[in-house]
Amino acid sequence: MGSEEQFTADTERYxxxxxxxxxxxxxxxxxxxxxxxxxxxxxxxSYDGYEGRxxxxxxxxxxxxxxxxxxxxSRRGRFxxxxxxxxxxxxxxxxLPTAPxxxxxxxxxxxxxxxxxxDDPAAVVVARESVRLALIASLQLLPPRQRAVLILREVxxxxxADTAEILGTTTAAVKSALQRARSTLDDLEPxxxxxxxxxxxxxxxxxxxxxxxxxxxxxxxQVLRADATLEATPFRDWRAGKTRCIHLLKTHVFGxxxxxxxxxxxxNGQPAAVVHHHGQASGIVVLTATTTxxxxxxxxxxxxxxxxxxxxxxxxxxV
Numbered sequence: 001m002g003s004e005e006q007f008t009a010d011t012e013r014y015x016x017x018x019x020x021x022x023x024x025x026x027x028x029x030x031x032x033x034x035x036x037x038x039x040x041x042x043x044x045x046s047y048d049g050y051e052g053r054x055x056x057x058x059x060x061x062x063x064x065x066x067x068x069x070x071x072x073x074s075r076r077g078r079f080x081x082x083x084x085x086x087x088x089x090x091x092x093x094x095x096l097p098t099a100p101x102x103x104x105x106x107x108x109x110x111x112x113x114x115x116x117x118x119d120d121p122a123a124v125v126v127a128r129e130s131v132r133l134a135l136i137a138s139l140q141l142l143p144p145r146q147r148a149v150l151i152l153r154e155v156x157x158x159x160x161a162d163t164a165e166i167l168g169t170t171t172a173a174v175k176s177a178l179q180r181a182r183s184t185l186d187d188l189e190p191x192x193x194x195x196x197x198x199x200x201x202x203x204x205x206x207x208x209x210x211x212x213x214x215x216x217x218x219x220x221x222q223v224l225r226a227d228a229t230l231e232a233t234p235f236r237d238w239r240a241g242k243t244r245c246i247h248l249l250k251t252h253v254f255g256x257x258x259x260x261x262x263x264x265x266x267x268n269g270q271p272a273a274v275v276h277h278h279g280q281a282s283g284i285v286v287l288t289a290t291t292t293x294x295x296x297x298x299x300x301x302x303x304x305x306x307x308x309x310x311x312x313x314x315x316x317x318x319v
Contacts, residue, residue: 027078072144088237095235128269281306
C-alpha cells in the first residue's frame with residue numbers, strides 16, 4: 001500500500017480547487033468541506049489502484065465530481081430568495097422568514113478558503129469569477145449532471161473527452177448537456193463589475209459599512225444604484241429598487257447608531273462584511289459592486305457563517 005506521506009504529497013496541492021468544485025456543485029461551504037473529506041477518503045482507499053493512466057488531478061476530479069453527484073441526488077437544491085419568486089411590492093411590512101427547513105439556502109464562501117497563490121494573479125481572478133454568487137445561484141437551477149458538465153468544461157476547461165471520462169459518459173452526451181446548460185443560463189453579472197481589490201469597490205464597501213453602523217439612510221443613498229436589489233436569508237421576499245431597499249432598512253432594520261458592527265472581508269470574489277448586531281454574531285453580507293454603485297446586497301443571517309469567516313481553517317488528515 002502506498003504511504004500516507006506519498007499520498008499527501010501527490011494530492012494535497014489540489015485540496016483548495018476541489019473545495020471550489022464541490023462548492024460550485026452544492027452551493028454550501030460547509031457541505032463542500034464534507035464532500036472534499038469524502039473525496040480524500042475514497043481517494044486514499046483506492047490509491048493503491050491508481051495506475052497513472054490519468055493525471056492525479058483528473059483522477060481526483062473524477063472522484064470528487066461523483067461524490068458531489070451522489071450528494072446532489074439526495075439533497076434539495078440551494079437557493080437565494082430571488083430564485084424563488086419576484087420582488088415583493090405589496091404593503092409595507094418586514095420580510096417574512098420561511099419556516100425552518102422549508103428552503104435550503106445558498107451559503108457564501110470565504111475567499112480565503114480557495115485562494116490560489118498570490119503570485120499567480122490570473123488564477124486569482126479566475127477563482128473569484130468562478131464562484132460569484134450569481135453564478136453559484138444559477139448553477140443550482142441546473143440538473144446535477146448538467147451542472148457538472150458546465151463546471152468541468154466552462155470553468156475548469158477540461159476537454160470534452162476528459163469530461164466524458166470523469167462522468168462516465170460519451171463526448172456527444174457531454175456536448176449535448178453543455179448546450180442545454182448554456183441555454184438555461186442568462187447573462188449573470190453587469191458588464192461593469194468591480195474586483196474586490198479595486199479601490200472603487202472598497203470605497204463602496206466602506207460606504208455601506210459606515211451607513212449601516214451609523215444607521216444613516218442618506219449615506220446608503222450614495223452607494224446604492226437606482227436599480228439595486230436587497231435580499232436576505234432566511235426571508236422569502238426581497239426588494240428591488242433603491243427607494244424600496246432603503247425604506248426597508250430604515251424602517252425595519254437599522255435601529256440606533258452603534259447597534260450594528262460590520263467587519264470588511266471578501267466572499268465569492270466580491271466585497272463582503274462580517275455582521276454583528278448588538279455585539280452578537282449575525283451573519284455575512286455580500287455586495288455586488290459596479291462602477292456605478294452597489295447593484296445587489298445579499299445578507300446571510302446565520303451566526304455559524306461568522307465562525308466560518310473568522311476562524312482559521314484546519315484541514316483534516318486524509319485518512
